[in-house]
Amino acid sequence: MAPTLRTARTGISLFFFTNGALFAGMLPRYPEIKAAFEISNTQFGFMVAIGPVASMLASTLPAPLIRRFGAQHVALGGTIVMAAAIALAGVAPATGLFALFAAALAVAGFSDAIVDAAQNVHGVKVEDAYGKTIINSLHAFWSLGSTTGGAIGAAAAALAVPLGVHLGVMSVVMVGVAALATWLGRIPGHRDHEEGDADVATAVDPAPTKLPKGAWGLVLPMVALAVAGALAEDVAANWSALYLVQVVGVTVGVGGLGYAVMLGAQFVGRLLGDPATDRWGPVRVIQVGGAMIALGGALVVFVPTVWTVMLGYALAGYGCATIVPAAYAAAGRLPGLPEGAGITLVSWLMRIAFLATSPLIGSVADLTNLRVSLGVLMLGGLTVIALAGVVRPVDDDS
The missing domain is CATH 1.20.1250.20 (MFS general substrate transporter like domains)
Incomplete structure (x- = not known):
């Protein structure tokens, strides 16, 4: 199927949806995770800060990666790594190894920062091709993805689906959706990796x-x-x-x-x-x-x-x-x-x-x-x- 502006918008919208849903599936199950590791509220607060700390460390990477490989390829690669980390986080509580869970959260947060920048870069390019504002609707799809992921997580908790099974299956499905989004997100007459990516990618450098x-x-x-x-x-x-x-x-x-x-x-x-x-x-x-x-x-x-x-x-x-x-x-x-x-x-x-x-x-x-x-x-x-x-x-x- 030849790319069109409509399919490109559908593709990048799906990517925002996927990015919102991936991490959100784990959040409703935080009470179970907290109980499994027997940690206090203070310790829990530091635990959930692991992802943001790791994302800070990744802040210098998106721009050069996008310039080298193209925004869509970087977003897909980052999603695969992020999904694998979340699946690993799902099995960590059953092992009792908090260090394993913390490492998985760190990798997920690190990858998420890269995916976030890459999908926004491609979103801007689709918006420019459209000739009208669509970025707010793209972020709305992120919210919709988070809502969907959260609802799935809540349902899995209510049905007592094992955390590892729930997050493992969800990670595989979302990688599949991201791959579809990458294919649909092609812009007519534009290759994913060309000079335009370098122009937009400068906006994600952390120290301007x-x-x-x-x-x-x-x-x-x-x-x-x-x-x-x-x-x-x-x-x-x-x-x-x-x-x-x-x-x-x-x-x-x-x-x-x-x-x-x-x-x-x-x-x-x-x-x-x-x-x-x-x-x-x-x-x-x-x-x-x-x-x-x-x-x-x-x-x-x-x-x-x-x-x-x-x-x-x-x-x-x-x-x-x-x-x-x-x-x-x-x-x-x-x-x-x-x-x-x-x-x-x-x-x-x-x-x-x-x-x-x-x-x-x-x-x-x-x-x-x-x-x-x-x-x-x-x-x-x-x-x-x-x-x-x-x-x-x-x-x-x-």
Whole structure:
């Protein structure tokens, strides 16, 4: 079948879906993994930080790999390695070897950083070929993939499917989908590896250039906004299932649905985010999003029943949908910065900030309890409201 723009968009959308689903399948089963290794909340917080630490180490690799082999080939190769690592993580708890599980998480996080950069590079190329904005819908497919992976993980937990079987089968299936996505994602008249890849790949280098004087004062508020908005996603990935099981008292299968609910709401929010931003402007949309995160956090902390917690997760997921994309877009438009430098800095500094969030939540939970520690959702929502103005376009005086 000859490639077309429609098939190329389908292919890259499937790739974002696959990337979201792969890691998400394991997250609803974190309570089982925590219990298998008999670790505290603080230790659990450090455990889930292994992936982000490894992703930091991979940050210098995507650009040269993409320039050498092409974005699609790098994304597929990284997905294969990531899937193998997740399958290995699935069998580690049964062996009791925490070091094996930690190594698998590190390899998965390392590979994920490479895949994330490569799929975004190819997504930009498909968008350029289309001649209209599609990047937000691509990220919506990542959210949809995460929702699907989380739902599958919750169902596997409810049915007591062995973790190794669940993650092994899911890894094989997702590699197959990624291979199909790579074939479909070909752009008409474009080879995967050519000079255009080098042009786009410069945006993923972690240390762009020396910044002009005063640039840090513009970038850091955007980083703070992005971190505050992404806290909801971080809580969903690492703590939602544990909270539902330990505090609300649901089964592991039901607890795993918390992540799927939050990411499903984020998927809807991202689909509706573009028209909402066009109509009301990014500042107002983000302020409303911050209020939804804060309200959702209040429901989670103060009314810990299964329905109110799920509603709280949904509100937080919908509210955070447009915050990180808006921060990236605003950083990309900062005057006086080299092309790609603003976005790269925000992404780089966000990764550094998130190295501390889960260990901090775990430590607060051990000193107090999980309800107190998840109050970070309310704090994040209020911070979003306070910082929403940093995404206002430079020529917008309103």
